[in-house]
Amino acid sequence: MGIIRRTVADWLGRTIEAEQVDSAEALVQLEAEKCCFMEAARTIMCGYVTAALQKSEIVFTAPLTNDADVDVYRWLWNVSPNPNQNRSEFMATLTNRLLNCDEGSALVVPLKRKGNTSIYVADGYSINKQPGRMDRYEHVIVEGRADITKNYFLSGDAYRFSVDGDNGWAELMRRFNAQYQRLGASAMAAMMDRNSKKWKMRINAPAAGTEEERKKVQAYLDAVTQAFRSNDNVLLPEYTDYTLEEFSTDATRRATDSSSDVTSIRKDMFESVAECFRMPTSLLYGNTNNFSEILSSFLTFAVDPIAVGMGQEITRKTFSMREWAAGAKATVDTTRVRHVDIFQIADAAAKLVGSSIDSPNEVRGFTGQERIDAPWADEYQRTKNNELANGGEQYA
Numbered sequence: 001m002g003i004i005r006r007t008v009a010d011w012l013g014r015t016i017e018a019e020q021v022d023s024a025e026a027l028v029q030l031e032a033e034k035c036c037f038m039e040a041a042r043t044i045m046c047g048y049v050t051a052a053l054q055k056s057e058i059v060f061t062a063p064l065t066n067d068a069d070v071d072v073y074r075w076l077w078n079v080s081p082n083p084n085q086n087r088s089e090f091m092a093t094l095t096n097r098l099l100n101c102d103e104g105s106a107l108v109v110p111l112k113r114k115g116n117t118s119i120y121v122a123d124g125y126s127i128n129k130q131p132g133r134m135d136r137y138e139h140v141i142v143e144g145r146a147d148i149t150k151n152y153f154l155s156g157d158a159y160r161f162s163v164d165g166d167n168g169w170a171e172l173m174r175r176f177n178a179q180y181q182r183l184g185a186s187a188m189a190a191m192m193d194r195n196s197k198k199w200k201m202r203i204n205a206p207a208a209g210t211e212e213e214r215k216k217v218q219a220y221l222d223a224v225t226q227a228f229r230s231n232d233n234v235l236l237p238e239y240t241d242y243t244l245e246e247f248s249t250d251a252t253r254r255a256t257d258s259s260s261d262v263t264s265i266r267k268d269m270f271e272s273v274a275e276c277f278r279m280p281t282s283l284l285y286g287n288t289n290n291f292s293e294i295l296s297s298f299l300t301f302a303v304d305p306i307a308v309g310m311g312q313e314i315t316r317k318t319f320s321m322r323e324w325a326a327g328a329k330a331t332v333d334t335t336r337v338r339h340v341d342i343f344q345i346a347d348a349a350a351k352l353v354g355s356s357i358d359s360p361n362e363v364r365g366f367t368g369q370e371r372i373d374a375p376w377a378d379e380y381q382r383t384k385n386n387e388l389a390n391g392g393e394q395y396a
Contacts, residue, residue: 037266041273042100044284049277050095052303052337054088058311062319062328072117073318073330082111082118084143093121098161098306099277108159109140109149119159128152159317161310278302299334307332335366342367354383 058077062070081090097106107122120142128136135155142149274281278301280294288294314330342349349367352358360377364370371377 037269038273041270041284045273045277045279046096046100048279048283048298049099049303049306050092052299052334053095053307053332054091055337056303056307056332056334057336058314059331059333060318060329061331062323064323064326065319065328076117076119077314077330082120090119090121094161097121098163105160105162107137107140107153108161109137109142109153110158111142111149156317159313161313163306163309278305295338299337303334303337307334336368340367342369353381356380356382 058074060070060073060077077087079087081087085093094106094108098104107125108119109122110117110119112118122137123141123144125137125140128138130136137153137155137158137160138151139146140149140153270284271281274284279298282289283294283298311330311332315324315328318330319328345367349363352363353360358366359380361371364372364377
């Protein structure tokens with residue numbers, strides 16, 4: 001039995017090969033536009049928090065702990081967490097997992113190799129709840145692999161940071177993402193529809209053949225007119241029985257309503273993210289008016305709660321109850337986030353030292369200067385202008 005071979009001809013009468021049709025379809029295939037304003041707002045927000053935490057040293061106070069052990073903690077959390085990341089990179093990964101992912105949590109696991117300890121932010125993990133006992137973190141993935149970690153970590157052997165808690169923050173963000181994604185995509189599609197040109201082609205005879213062949217002809221027609229429809233100063237030859245005409249559009253809506261709809265949705269998305277993370281909205285827009293007040297609000301309500309939670313988690317997973325009772329703790333020091341000009345704060349620094357609020361070395365730590373290796377620099381001082389309220393008499 002013979003084989004019936006079908007061919008598809010283009011509008012100039014030339015045969016379209018299968019390879020040509022495939023490439024034509026690839027040229028005209030349009031991927032749905034995705035509105036990413038919510039993701040952009042969260043990324044910007046995460047960048048601000050990351051920058052603040054990168055400047056915040058994690059201070060370890062451990063009166064009963066061996067100094068060598070404390071040096072290891074300081075090294076891991078402030079200098080070199082693991083062989084592949086420095087502290088800034090590690091903190092950026094941790095903050096991104098914590099704030100820019102729907103889970104609202106991040107797991108940091110310690111791994112020992114050849115006697116050296118490193119800490120890594122897990123790429124993924126699952127929690128096996130154990131009521132009344134330590135939870136188990138299973139299927140932990142580190143650096144894209146699951147086979148370099150042990151089968152599971154008990155909750156007491158790893159650091160789990162969370163900003164969700166009981167307030168449903170992660171679930172709220174998931175709902176916002178879903179709702180705004182649909183709303184934003186609808187507005188973007190409407191704007192593109194109003195601002196795009198539409199053409200119609202008049203052909204005396206419709207394409208013949210099977211449904212698949214007609215689709216190939218349509219794809220080819222789209223491909224050969226793509227350059228004309230998407231570029232300026234392009235010539236389109238018009239052959240007999242073929243006419244290309246533009247649909248009439250409402251030009252008055254092109255430059256006003258369509259773009260303002262998208263702008264309003266974008267603004268609402270940014271404000272929603274700012275409200276969820278308790279940070280000033282103007283900071284997301286890059287507005288530096290009243291920057292001192294904005295930064296103070298940002299640190300107080302957006303950064304400090306995360307820093308306090310991190311300090312508490314590191315403290316309880318690093319020290320024993322006996323060590324904590326003796327004063328051992330880990331603190332994420334956010335006092336150094338602000339840029340400090342030592343000439344502008346000279347008078348304030350003198351008052352802090354002169355009123356015995358801070359020692360000279362404590363003030364130098366705030367200004368970013370090196371400590372003075374002398375006993376007097378750690379002592380609390382007082383100017384001779386100050387005296388006791390009872391007239392200078394010493395209490396018994």
